[in-house]
Amino acid sequence: xxxxxxxxxDPAATNRDTILDAAEVLFGELGFxxxxxxxxxxxxxxxQALLHYHFDTKDQxxxxxxxxxxxxxxxxxxxxxxxxxxxxxxxTLSDLLHALFAPxxxxxxxxxxxxxxxxxxxxxxxxxxGLVRDxxxxxxxxxxxxxxxxxxxxxxxxxxxxxxxxxxxxxxAMARTGRAERLAREDEASxxxxxxxxxxxxxAGIDGYGPK
Amino acid sequence: xxxxxxxxxDPAATNRDTILDAAEVLFGELGFxxxxxxxxxxxxxxxQALLHYHFDTKDQxxxxxxxxxxxxxxxxxxxxxxxxxxxxxxxTLSDLLHALFAPxxxxxxxxxxxxxxxxxxxxxxxxxxGLVRDxxxxxxxxxxxxxxxxxxxxxxxxxxxxxxxxxxxxxxAMARTGRAERLAREDEASxxxxxxxxxxxxxAGIDGYGPK
DNA sequence: TCGGATTGACTAATCGATCAGTCAGGATAC
DNA sequence: GTATCCTGACTGATCGATTAGTCAATCCGA
Numbered sequence: 001x002x003x004x005x006x007x008x009x010d011p012a013a014t015n016r017d018t019i020l021d022a023a024e025v026l027f028g029e030l031g032f033x034x035x036x037x038x039x040x041x042x043x044x045x046x047x048q049a050l051l052h053y054h055f056d057t058k059d060q061x062x063x064x065x066x067x068x069x070x071x072x073x074x075x076x077x078x079x080x081x082x083x084x085x086x087x088x089x090x091x092t093l094s095d096l097l098h099a100l101f102a103p104x105x106x107x108x109x110x111x112x113x114x115x116x117x118x119x120x121x122x123x124x125x126x127x128x129x130g131l132v133r134d135x136x137x138x139x140x141x142x143x144x145x146x147x148x149x150x151x152x153x154x155x156x157x158x159x160x161x162x163x164x165x166x167x168x169x170x171x172x173a174m175a176r177t178g179r180a181e182r183l184a185r186e187d188e189a190s191x192x193x194x195x196x197x198x199x200x201x202x203x204a205g206i207d208g209y210g211p212k
Numbered sequence: 213x214x215x216x217x218x219x220x221x222d223p224a225a226t227n228r229d230t231i232l233d234a235a236e237v238l239f240g241e242l243g244f245x246x247x248x249x250x251x252x253x254x255x256x257x258x259x260q261a262l263l264h265y266h267f268d269t270k271d272q273x274x275x276x277x278x279x280x281x282x283x284x285x286x287x288x289x290x291x292x293x294x295x296x297x298x299x300x301x302x303x304t305l306s307d308l309l310h311a312l313f314a315p316x317x318x319x320x321x322x323x324x325x326x327x328x329x330x331x332x333x334x335x336x337x338x339x340x341x342g343l344v345r346d347x348x349x350x351x352x353x354x355x356x357x358x359x360x361x362x363x364x365x366x367x368x369x370x371x372x373x374x375x376x377x378x379x380x381x382x383x384x385a386m387a388r389t390g391r392a393e394r395l396a397r398e399d400e401a402s403x404x405x406x407x408x409x410x411x412x413x414x415x416a417g418i419d420g421y422g423p424k
Numbered sequence: 425t426c427g428g429a430t431t432g433a434c435t436a437a438t439c440g441a442t443c444a445g446t447c448a449g450g451a452t453a454c
Numbered sequence: 455g456t457a458t459c460c461t462g463a464c465t466g467a468t469c470g471a472t473t474a475g476t477c478a479a480t481c482c483g484a
Contacts, residue, residue, distance in 0.1 A: 015430085034244070056475095058474065120332065165392075168383070175334075175335035182349070184373055197377070200420045205416050227463080260440090261465060431480070433477090433479105444468105
């Protein structure tokens with residue numbers, strides 16, 4: 001069996017899921033072009049041809065990896081919005097940003113491996129922007145409308161820019177490069193501390209666009 | 213000559229510079245792993261072997277591309293800080309962020325091609341974090357100290373996190389994906405408008421960490 | 425026995441890197 | 455003055471390795 005490395009996966013997982021898990025880790029670490037189909041197959045403990053059987057091309061495998069996590073994250077975000085509607089008191093801006101950020105930072109959102117994939121497509125070229133538009137624009141507009149409801153003084157453009165820059169801080173946090181901690185001379189931040197940091201920064205940043 | 217595409221470069225430029233220019237464009241568009249030495253050579257109109265003659269390996273070529281722009285950007289930032297010291301009135305937080313952001317967004321800072329390189333290394337893995345540390349940590353600490361001077365109520369950690377998240381908004385803006393404009397239903401923002409957007413957001417975000 | 429799942433072996437193309445060798449021009453020797 | 459040597463810049467050809475993708479054969483549960 002030589003030096004084959006297998007990713008940990010629950011015993012009931014199908015080979016298809018195993019491949020997706022392995023691909024997610026490698027794409028996150030090495031990027032799309034830097035990851036070979038052979039390496040994914042080896043990490044998943046299956047033949048390379050099986051990747052093409054299940055996903056046809058490398059592009060489609062990558063898209064499937066993204067869509068799997070996207071579905072989880074956006075579903076959780078919509079749940080959070082629905083929970084706000086069910087309450088009698090409207091959410092604060094911080095509440096709203098928490099609802100936006102937390103599902104992406106949570107471990108069921110794919111954790112660090114997927115985080116770096118998301119970060120790369122968020123700043124990518126034309127191909128990646130297509131993925132962003134298809135997977136995230138709809139939910140973005142939902143949150144932008146919610147921002148406008150909470151801060152009626154903001155124009156649509158102000159709310160949209162505020163949202164976009166808030167996402168920028170989220171992407172930076174998700175990548176978990178450790179640079180902020182290094183500069184702050186702190187130990188690596190926990191999920192909760194990280195979440196609190198970016199919620200406070202982004203909420204104040206959005207309020208920088210107009211009166212509360 | 214077939215379909216060789218040459219990048220525009222001033223006539224006095226050496227082949228070495230021509231290669232760096234071509235590499236910067238392609239690395240920015242396709243990433244490190246996605247860019248081949250052959251493609252760079254073809255874009256620069258030189259033999260592939262010349263790339264290895266001047267830069268030895270692909271890794272060293274990439275490092276040289278980064279360091280060239282880094283030197284320009286950080287020099288301009290230090291100039292801006294020195295200009296503040298020469299004035300009789302201390303800079304505002306917005307002034308400081310302007311001094312930090314403007315050199316990176318300006319066209320002599322490498323423009324969009326280098327911007328995307330910077331964005332990818334900013335969220336990259338271990339190898340890329342080494343580049344960030346070597347090229348940007350020193351100047352980061354200078355600006356963090358300046359933030360603490362302007363906002364004495366902030367702790368070092370608060371200032372460092374504020375700086376890191378401010379850089380996150382800069383990186384997002386530099387990548388120029390057009391998503392913020394798409395969500396805002398606006399035309400593509402000019403450099404000045406973009407700069408104003410991120411300065412206001414980041415300044416307010418930093419003030420979210422403590423009283424003014 | 426049937427059909428989806430899976431495999432090893434394979435191909436053409438492309439990868440980064442290396443090679444021996446060409447060429448122009450400045451220094452050196454006589 | 456001129457023949458010789460040396461060096462930095464540069465090239466075409468090619469290396470072995472790796473790439474994504476293909477295909478016929480095989481496995482195995484229903």
